[in-house]
Amino acid sequence: MTVKEFKIKNITSARLFLPIVSLILVLIINMIKTPNFFNITIQNGVFYGYIIDVINRASELVILAVGMTLVVASSGGTDISVGAVCALAGAVACFILAGGEVSTDVYRAPYITAFIAAIFVGLLCGSFNAFLVAKMNIQPMVATLILFTAGRGMAQLVTNGQITYIRVESFKMLGNSIHGIPLPTPVFVALAVVLITLIILKKTALGLYIETVGINNKAARLVGLNPVYIQFIAYAFCGLLAGLAGMIVSSRVYSADANNAGLNIELDAILAVALGGNSLAGGKFSLLGSVIGAYTIQALTTTLYAMSVSADQLPVYKAIVVVIIVSLQSKEFIKIIRGFNLNKKKAEVAHER
Amino acid sequence: MSKRGLSLFVSAVMLTMFALTGCGGGTKAPEESKAVESSETAGESKSEEAKSEASKDASKVIVVGYAQVGAESDWRTANTESFKSTFVPENGYELIFNDAQQKQENQIKAIRDFIQQEVDYIVLAPVVETGWDTVLQEAKDAGIPVILSDRMIKTSDDSLYTALVCGDFIKEGETAGHWLEDYLKSKNVAADEKINIVTLQGTIGASAQVGRTDGFANILGQNANWNMLAKQTGEFTQSKGQEVMESFLKQFDDIDVVVAENDNMAFGAIDAIKAAGKTCGPEGDITVISFDAVKAAFDAMIAGDLNASIECSPLHGPRVAEIIQKLEKGETVDKIQYVDESYFDTSMDLEKIKAGRAY
Numbered sequence: 001m002t003v004k005e006f007k008i009k010n011i012t013s014a015r016l017f018l019p020i021v022s023l024i025l026v027l028i029i030n031m032i033k034t035p036n037f038f039n040i041t042i043q044n045g046v047f048y049g050y051i052i053d054v055i056n057r058a059s060e061l062v063i064l065a066v067g068m069t070l071v072v073a074s075s076g077g078t079d080i081s082v083g084a085v086c087a088l089a090g091a092v093a094c095f096i097l098a099g100g101e102v103s104t105d106v107y108r109a110p111y112i113t114a115f116i117a118a119i120f121v122g123l124l125c126g127s128f129n130a131f132l133v134a135k136m137n138i139q140p141m142v143a144t145l146i147l148f149t150a151g152r153g154m155a156q157l158v159t160n161g162q163i164t165y166i167r168v169e170s171f172k173m174l175g176n177s178i179h180g181i182p183l184p185t186p187v188f189v190a191l192a193v194v195l196i197t198l199i200i201l202k203k204t205a206l207g208l209y210i211e212t213v214g215i216n217n218k219a220a221r222l223v224g225l226n227p228v229y230i231q232f233i234a235y236a237f238c239g240l241l242a243g244l245a246g247m248i249v250s251s252r253v254y255s256a257d258a259n260n261a262g263l264n265i266e267l268d269a270i271l272a273v274a275l276g277g278n279s280l281a282g283g284k285f286s287l288l289g290s291v292i293g294a295y296t297i298q299a300l301t302t303t304l305y306a307m308s309v310s311a312d313q314l315p316v317y318k319a320i321v322v323v324i325i326v327s328l329q330s331k332e333f334i335k336i337i338r339g340f341n342l343n344k345k346k347a348e349v350a351h352e353r
Numbered sequence: 354m355s356k357r358g359l360s361l362f363v364s365a366v367m368l369t370m371f372a373l374t375g376c377g378g379g380t381k382a383p384e385e386s387k388a389v390e391s392s393e394t395a396g397e398s399k400s401e402e403a404k405s406e407a408s409k410d411a412s413k414v415i416v417v418g419y420a421q422v423g424a425e426s427d428w429r430t431a432n433t434e435s436f437k438s439t440f441v442p443e444n445g446y447e448l449i450f451n452d453a454q455q456k457q458e459n460q461i462k463a464i465r466d467f468i469q470q471e472v473d474y475i476v477l478a479p480v481v482e483t484g485w486d487t488v489l490q491e492a493k494d495a496g497i498p499v500i501l502s503d504r505m506i507k508t509s510d511d512s513l514y515t516a517l518v519c520g521d522f523i524k525e526g527e528t529a530g531h532w533l534e535d536y537l538k539s540k541n542v543a544a545d546e547k548i549n550i551v552t553l554q555g556t557i558g559a560s561a562q563v564g565r566t567d568g569f570a571n572i573l574g575q576n577a578n579w580n581m582l583a584k585q586t587g588e589f590t591q592s593k594g595q596e597v598m599e600s601f602l603k604q605f606d607d608i609d610v611v612v613a614e615n616d617n618m619a620f621g622a623i624d625a626i627k628a629a630g631k632t633c634g635p636e637g638d639i640t641v642i643s644f645d646a647v648k649a650a651f652d653a654m655i656a657g658d659l660n661a662s663i664e665c666s667p668l669h670g671p672r673v674a675e676i677i678q679k680l681e682k683g684e685t686v687d688k689i690q691y692v693d694e695s696y697f698d699t700s701m702d703l704e705k706i707k708a709g710r711a712y
Contacts, residue, residue: 034604043630044630046628048628048629048630049603050600053596053603057596102648103649163649165649252592252595253591253592253595253620253621255591257590257591260588260590260591260592261592263590305585305596305600306600306603306604308583308585308604310584311554311557311585314586
């Protein structure tokens with residue numbers, strides 16, 4: 001084996017190689033089909049273009065994917081309640097700001113109160129899930145199914161079944177852009193969440209603990225870790241991030257829509273984790289992989305819009321691309337390809353003889 | 354903890370959850386009991402009248418049982434209110450109202466109660482399409498005509514219901530087209546000038562989406578200079594509507610008209626248009642048309658962002674009353690009847706209309 005070959009193999013077997021290739025693949029399709037995809041102009045002092053749309057619209061998904069990655073890694077299960085928690089957190093925040101009215105032009109309570117309340121609601125929901133999963137040992141999907149079903153109902157209760165509008169400029173800042181800053185705010189929030197989580201995971205042993213608990217719960221206990229505690233942190237953190245994402249979702253539309261806020265986003269978050277090359281069985285994980293996965297999903301959606309795929313065929317195209325990306329990353333598939341190459345080499349050798 | 358204890362705990366948690374989410378409907382109880390009381394008195398007066406059946410005078414009280422879906426939205430609340438305000442004793446009616454809280458079994462039970470109470474007419478807003486044959490056959494055997502409100506049912510036997518009252522989505526789409534025709538005329542746009550249109554569709558397959566898309570397409574076909582650039586689904590939500598509109602604005606430089614198949618998507622589109630540095634509404638570059646005409650749409654029109662909104666009326670009560678009056682006279686009625694729906698645009702006195710509207 002020459003040095004050069006060795007290096008290429010190093011790159012291809014790197015953890016983030018396949019997720020990055022998938023993202024680049026989606027972007028290359030764009031370069032061919034819609035050349036103006038990469039154009040960026042400045043509109044009203046804000047960068048404007050498809051690429052900006054992708055990183056802007058993917059923000060909530062990135063935030064949720066971060067939480068979901070930790071949940072998946074620590075328990076080998078998924079938190080399917082994040083979409084409903086988004087809706088509930090947004091509903092609570094808007095309820096507080098509007099003081100129970102359907103629509104308001106002024107804050108009826110300080111913004112910071114509502115913001116903290118939303119985050120707290122997320123944390124509370126996360127802790128509820130955490131209690132059921134970590135302490136009571138209930139299957140994660142079953143445990144989080146409770147809030148998945150009830151969360152939107154509770155949000156409806158809070159908003160009284162109406163869409164609550166907050167028509168105050170400063171409320172829109174979190175989901176849109178702050179005057180004088182050329183990038184939409186959610187981009188920065190997502191970036192901050194990723195960075196802070198990365199620092200916590202790298203600077204403390206928490207990342208290692210999560211992987212340990214995810215790989216083998218009993219062995220983790222035997223070496224002196226408390227799996228209940230570690231899983232609790234993961235689920236509670238996921239809930240907290242769902243609350244934050246819920247604030248962004250409602251800020252984007254300056255309202256709380258209990259039925260539609262964060263609808264089906266939990267499935268996209270799980271998909272982002274999977275596209276990031278993480279095993280849904282738990283254990284070793286790559287946070288950046290999930291983040292890239294989230295951007296890939298949004299890039300795909302925006303691409304299909306840009307290519308004017310008709311609405312009724314949209315899900316089919318999405319499904320095809322996802323199948324391709326997931327099978328590209330499947331170990332079995334790689335084995336088959338390698339085996340195919342091996343057979344060919346063997347045949348060549350036999351032929352030479 | 355043992356497995357049994359665990360399952361007990363989970364079921365307890367779920368029960369509390371359901372109790373929490375379900376308590377929104379609990380407030381209806383006093384109303385219902387009142388309705389039952391009044392229905393008893395109605396029943397008495399009816400039997401008295403039965404004695405003097407021969408003289409069909411105007412004083413006869415018509416008893417109507419209404420099996421409503423439940424309170425799911427503003428629209429539904431306004432729909433209920435429309436029935437309650439139409440079928441009042443002053444108009445010669447007695448309304449027995451039942452709130453099914455989104456459950457079919459409650460509606461079936463309500464219909465059986467209505468049959469027991471020997472009401473004159475049953476109005477049903479079915480929560481689902483199927484599974485009505487048995488109970489409607491019972492009503493038919495009892496000789497009580499059933500009028501459907503808002504939604505159609507799937508049945509092999511058309512005679513199980515007398516009439517259906519609902520909104521006409523195709524007509525709404527056509528109204529939007531006609532409104533645009535008139536609007537362009539009033540703006541003195543030349544007949545050969547190209548008008549570029551994009552559509553934000555509803556959730557694909559929903560009856561409102563299909564009807565509104567088809568209805569608008571009918572008028573589009575009659576105007577050679579109208580050019581439909583693209584159609585894409587915004588799933589009836591504001592954020593998706595905004596996302597799709599952002600994409601449209603980058604694809605096409607010269608969009609003249611946006612048709613949003615509900616108000617919420619129009620709000621999202623308006624935000625996207627503004628973010629792209631363009632203007633919309635009567636004074637702007639892009640004309641925005643939407644459907645439903647909810648209260649927030651009036652706000653958007655008053656603010657000068659939205660041009661027009663085509664109404665989707667929940668006021669079914671008067672039309673149902675009309676049908677009942679015809680049936681009383683022994684006339685035949687059309688199987689499907691549409692409620693009267695109009696449109697609202699910025700040329701009207703919107704503040705006044707908004708104040709007078711129930712939803």
